Amino acid sequence: MGHNLRFGVGHDDLNMYETETHKNYLLNAAGIPVPTGPVIDYSIIQPHLPPVRRKISYLYAQDEWRFAPDWALTAGIRHDLYSDFGGTTNPRVALVWDASLDLTAKLLYGQAFRAPSFNEQYGTNPASAGNPNLLPETIRTLEAAFTWRARPDTEVNLNIFHYDAEDFIRSVPNAAPAPGATAANTGGQSGKGLELDVVWDARRDLRISGNYAYQSSIDEATHKDPGYAPHNHVYARGDWHFASHWLLSPQVNRVADRRRAAGDNRPQIPDYTTLDLTLHSKPAKDQWDFAFSIRNLLNADAREPSLAPGAIPNDLPVAPRTFYIQATYKM
Numbered sequence: 001m002g003h004n005l006r007f008g009v010g011h012d013d014l015n016m017y018e019t020e021t022h023k024n025y026l027l028n029a030a031g032i033p034v035p036t037g038p039v040i041d042y043s044i045i046q047p048h049l050p051p052v053r054r055k056i057s058y059l060y061a062q063d064e065w066r067f068a069p070d071w072a073l074t075a076g077i078r079h080d081l082y083s084d085f086g087g088t089t090n091p092r093v094a095l096v097w098d099a100s101l102d103l104t105a106k107l108l109y110g111q112a113f114r115a116p117s118f119n120e121q122y123g124t125n126p127a128s129a130g131n132p133n134l135l136p137e138t139i140r141t142l143e144a145a146f147t148w149r150a151r152p153d154t155e156v157n158l159n160i161f162h163y164d165a166e167d168f169i170r171s172v173p174n175a176a177p178a179p180g181a182t183a184a185n186t187g188g189q190s191g192k193g194l195e196l197d198v199v200w201d202a203r204r205d206l207r208i209s210g211n212y213a214y215q216s217s218i219d220e221a222t223h224k225d226p227g228y229a230p231h232n233h234v235y236a237r238g239d240w241h242f243a244s245h246w247l248l249s250p251q252v253n254r255v256a257d258r259r260r261a262a263g264d265n266r267p268q269i270p271d272y273t274t275l276d277l278t279l280h281s282k283p284a285k286d287q288w289d290f291a292f293s294i295r296n297l298l299n300a301d302a303r304e305p306s307l308a309p310g311a312i313p314n315d316l317p318v319a320p321r322t323f324y325i326q327a328t329y330k331m
Contacts, residue, residue: 004064006076012056016118021048025126031178033126048125052118055083070098080113084121085135088113102149113138120169120183128171131183139165157197164190189226191217210236219262227261228305247280255302264308269315272302289328296321 020043025033027046062076074094081087092110099105116134123130143161150156166188171181193215200208213233219226234254241247256271278293296302299321306312 002066006062006064007060009059010057014054014056016049016052019043019047019049019051021046023048027124027126031126031129031174031180046124049119049123049130052122053083054118057081072096082115084132085116088136088138104147106143106145108143108145109141111138111140114169116169116183123183126180129180129182134169134183135167135185137165137167137169137185139163153201155199157195159195160192161194162190162192164188187219187221189217189219191215205241207239208237209239210234222262224262225259227259227264227308229258230255231257231259245282247282249278249280251276251278258305260305261308266313269303269305270301272300272318274298274300274302274318287330289330291324291326291328293324293326294321295319295324 020041022039022041022043024037024039025035026042028034058078058080060076060078062074064072064074066072072095074096075092077089077091079087079089090111090113093108095107097105113136115136119130121130121132121134141161141163143159145160146156146158148156148158167185168187168189169183170186172184172186173181193213195211195213197211198209202208211234214231215229216231217226217229218224232254233256235252237249237251239247239249252273252275254271254273258269258271260266260268274295275297276293276295277297278291281290282288296319300318302318303315304318306315
């Protein structure tokens with residue numbers, strides 16, 4: 001029972017004081033690149049990214065309150081003050097219930113942000129220019145989590161979540177006749193999903209683990225799936241100590257049900273399954289550690305989606321069958 005209080009303050013000084021730009025064009029008043037001949041140093045005349053300095057001051061407070069034998073409430077708040085875009089305040093709350101010796105339940109709420117990068121704020125690029133008036137991206141997340149010791153050799157974790165994200169930083173096409181695009185805060189995204197994780201010590205020499213993840217999201221601007229991320233993801237792994245100082249670890253990765261972004265009319269990207277295999281050896285009382293791995297053992301044609309509208313039409317290939325040998329020596 002009682003309170004555990006924590007307070008903190010801090011200050012960061014981020015100073016990108018030396019930048020260089022070498023190119024063979026200049027942007028005219030309309031934002032159109034004009035060729036200038038050979039590649040030369042334009043760091044003074046028209047840098048891609050000028051020297052930039054950002055100062056951040058922050059303070060936070062947190063209280064962990066055990067108000068009953070099996071209950072704990074942790075509440076905190078943090079305020080960050082940025083010299084370039086202002087302040088942001090983000091609370092977090094977690095309620096934890098030790099329901100029994102083998103079951104713990106948590107309810108969590110939190111807010112967070114992503115500050116715009118220097119390039120997103122101050123970059124000079126004919127394809128995507130920076131915007132010094134950007135605000136940070138923000139997200140609010142509500143999550144329920146359960147940890148269950150189903151048996152002495154089995155642990156199960158389940159997380160169910162919902163999120164709302166706002167003020168996404170995206171490149172927005174400039175109004176005609178100006179070419180290119182400019183970074184801007186535009187739209188948001190909401191989603192929900194779950195993650196299930198299981199670890200089973202089948203024998204003293206064999207551990208089997210795996211997880212399944214599901215998510216579904218909606219882009220507020222298009223009211224459609226934002227694309228790219230898989231709706232279903234399955235991963236399984238085994239760790240078998242089949243002999244003294246030898247470990248064999250196969251793993252399977254299944255990525256399924258990925259959508260294209262709105263406006264991308266290419267066929268849906270195919271699902272894929274990859275199999276990896278790792279053999280690990282660590283001789284007793286030896287400072288050497290050896291591992292041999294085969295990634296994508298079955299040489300699956302696995303691909304990750306490229307950005308819309310399809311400048312890379314056949315997407316981004318995952319590495320084919322690949323072999324790794326690793327030797328580690330510890331002093």
